[in-house]
Amino acid sequence: MKRKPSLEATAAWIRLVRVQSRVLDAVEQDLKRAGFPPLAWYDALLELSRAPSGEMRPVELEKQMLIPQYSTSRLIDRLVDEGLAARRECKMDKRGLFVEITEAGRELQKKMCCAYSTAIEKHVGSKLSDADAAKLCGLLDRLGCACQEAAVPTARDAASAR
C-alpha cells in the first residue's frame, strides 16, 4: 500500500491546508480586531447555551467540540476566569462536575454570533454561490469520512466550527 497520490490529489491537499489556514486566520483576525476572544470560546459558549438548562458535563463538551480532554479542562478554566461560565457540583457522579453558562456568557455568545456571521459571509459566502458551497460541502464530506455531522446546520448553528 505505497501508492503515490495523483497530481490532482496533491494539489487538493496543498490547497486544503493553505486555503483553510488563510480563511480561518482571516476570520479569527476579524473577531480579534472587534475585541472578541478566540473562536474556541465561542464554540464552547454556543454548546453550553444550547444545552438544556445551560449546563453540561465537560466530557460532553469535549465530544461535541472534538477537542482533547485537557484542552476542554483548560478552556473551561478560562471561561470561568472571565465569568462566562461556572463550575457546578455534580451529585450523581462525584468525579465529575457541571459547567453552566452565565448571563455574561450568553450575552457574549450572542454578540459574537453577529460578528462571526459577518466574517463567514465576507470570507466564504461572498466568494461562492450557494450551489458551489454545497458542492464544496459534498467534496469535503467525502474526505471527512469518519466525521459524521448532522445535515446542514441552522442559521443559529452558524458555527460549531472547530
Next chain:
Amino acid sequence: MKRKPSLEATAAWIRLVRVQSRVLDAVEQDLKRAGFPPLAWYDALLELSRAPSGEMRPVELEKQMLIPQYSTSRLIDRLVDEGLAARRECKMDKRGLFVEITEAGRELQKKMCCAYSTAIEKHVGSKLSDADAAKLCGLLDRLGCACQEAAVPTARDAASAR
C-alpha cells in the same frame, strides 16, 4: 456590509475547518508515528533543496512558506540544531544570511517525501477521484482569492498563514 451567510456557506465553512484539521492531523500523526519531525520542517527542507546550490535567504523562505518572520527564524534554529541546515554569512547584505541545507537535510527530505506521499494518498487521494480532486481545487482556489501569487503586501504583516 452585515449580510448573513447562507446555510450553504455556513455549512461549507464548518466543513472546511473540521475536515482540514482532521485530515491534517491524520497526516501529521502518520509522519510522527514513522518517527519524522513536523510537516513544517519538511516544507522548509523541500524549499531549501529546490533552491539553486541548496541555499536561500530566510526572507525568501518566509515568502515561500507563508509563515511569519519570527516563525522562520525559529524554524531555522531548529533545523540548524538538528544538523539539517546551516547558517552561512551573506556578504552582499550584512544584515542577512544564507541558510543552506546539509547532506543530512537532503536525506531526511527524501525519506519524508515517501512517507508524506503515502499519507496524502491514504487520507486524500484514495477518497476522491482525480476529477473530484480537481473540482475541489477549483472551489478552494476561489476562497483563496488574494492568496495565489497575489502581490504580497509589504512583507512583514503579509504572512499569517498557519
Next chain:
DNA sequence: TCAAGATTGATGCAGCTGCATCAAGTGCGC
C-alpha cells in the same frame, strides 16, 4: 464484598505561536 480496571477531570512540563521590540545594516532623497 472487594479488587482490578475504567472513567472523569486536573496539572506539570516541554515545545510552539504570536506580539512587541530590538540591533544592525541598507538605501533613498536631498
Next chain:
DNA sequence: GCGCACTTGATGCAGCTGCATCAATCTTGA
C-alpha cells in the same frame, strides 16, 4: 555625505497545545 525610513533577522514574554500522569471516583465481575 547625511539623516531618516526601511529591511533583515533575533529574542523576551505570555499564552496555548500535546503528552504524560495523577487523584478521585465509579463499575464490573468473580
